Amino acid sequence: MDTAESLEALQARHRKEQRDLVARTTQKKKSATKKTRKGVNDECERLEQELKERQAQELAALNGVAIGESAAEPEVLEVEDEEDQLNGAEKAVEGLSIASPQPKGTTDPLEPQGGSKKPSRAKARLARRAAEQEALVAQAKAEAANLPDRREIERTQMKAHFGKYGLQEKEIRADGHCLYSAIADQIEARELGLEPRIEPKVNTEDLKLPAYKKVRHAAADFIEQNPDDFVGFMEEPLDAYLQKIRETGAWGGHLELQALAKTYGVKINVLQADGRVDKIEPEEADEDAKEIWLGYYKHNFGLGEHYNSLRKAP
Template structure:
């Protein structure tokens, strides 16, 4: 069954949505850029805008029944054979229609331009390109206006989070958004509370002395080792082989989530409170086998919109 062609209205609606999404994406990228990364971010944003503009112009051309790959003729380029024949026929007809008698003196000035030859035809290819560009600019302007009128999710989340922090007597300790944020936030909480980073299952970090290993990496290895030791509890929730999953935790900047928090709560004997922007608190406990008096409580803040790279965790310290 053939796919139903996209209508002009549907195409324009999709283009506007793509423009809004791109404006939002570029805004987030530029807000999160540093002095060192600003040039690269700007170059990437320009490339994304250019690629979207070219693709949408191509789709508009196809919808209009035009060939998007057709090169516009250069100004002054000779006409093709068919156009030459058409133009010649027009000249012959014009000659046949000429009156034998001399023109009236009053009409001489008006007919003079016609005697100088046929009027130059407009460049239709250039007109098509101009029309496509105008359509794209109109869509871009409309998308930009709609994006500007959309709620600022980042600002809303920050405002709500600050309200909840005050309610629980907490303050943020900003953690670098580099893929290690969950582990770095847990490390900050434990070090601030004087708990140390020695889990029940001692992590085996190969090739590095203990003093040279960053805190977040010790936490990464602690999570990986706990998952490995209790693979029967964790493997059913994985979408890839266990060894591949563990290698990503230990050796890459792969983001952590609920699975890793569960492993850290278990191996460190923690009750991890994760505060969300909507005020919800996600509680992750150490599970069975840990006495209540041995459980230590830590707080993390979870952010969905406030950081350019996506989901993020900060350490939440008690207000002095």
């Protein structure tokens, strides 16, 4: 493959990477809440900076071949980054400035004898390329801005279902404990008086655990005493899995909901934006079993999947 073809291929890949990144970061920023916005912005800046640096290195390396090398005295490329802002959100691609030192005793035919340097053809080519890339970034940003706001759509759909079931939402803090905090809120708000069937294993000094921690221990203890029902669905050893539930902020999912439904003897209804209600039944089918409601979100919170508590409307 000749140098021109290699350069065209690199340019095409860079343009695609920039469009993809702008679409990703724009969607991330749309989905961010006030609490998560700083973290999301930091992550987007990091991704943009990494792409910018990598593309600058690739472009500089390729132009080092395109401009030519001397076996006696290798050519030195100096790459200067110029960082532009697009409306304070996306950063434009940098222009690259390349300067090539001349061997001793020679002069640049394009350089006037008065000392002022004319831009080299390589610099002009790189400037045109930077302008083209800036235009592509702006176009990708405009396209991303026209994408549907999945967060707003999900929120609107969810609210439409609350009236059908006579529910109102109690928002739970968006952290790794949201499933357990929502369960704890349901037990307390509905005054269900539920206690786990297996006495939680906690130390004496841990008796004042937050409510969500008690729910975490209840789930872990039930799984530990009924391993055959759960280990087939785990991607890690049982001990490590239980340690994550009890001692970390790892998210809970369907396995933990099953364990909680069985240990508390309660029906857990999980409402989703499309109107589907996933029903997790207690170990023994009981038509008179108490029930609780959770709202499950995929797009509404910056950290990803999230559970809110759905209380009975007054």
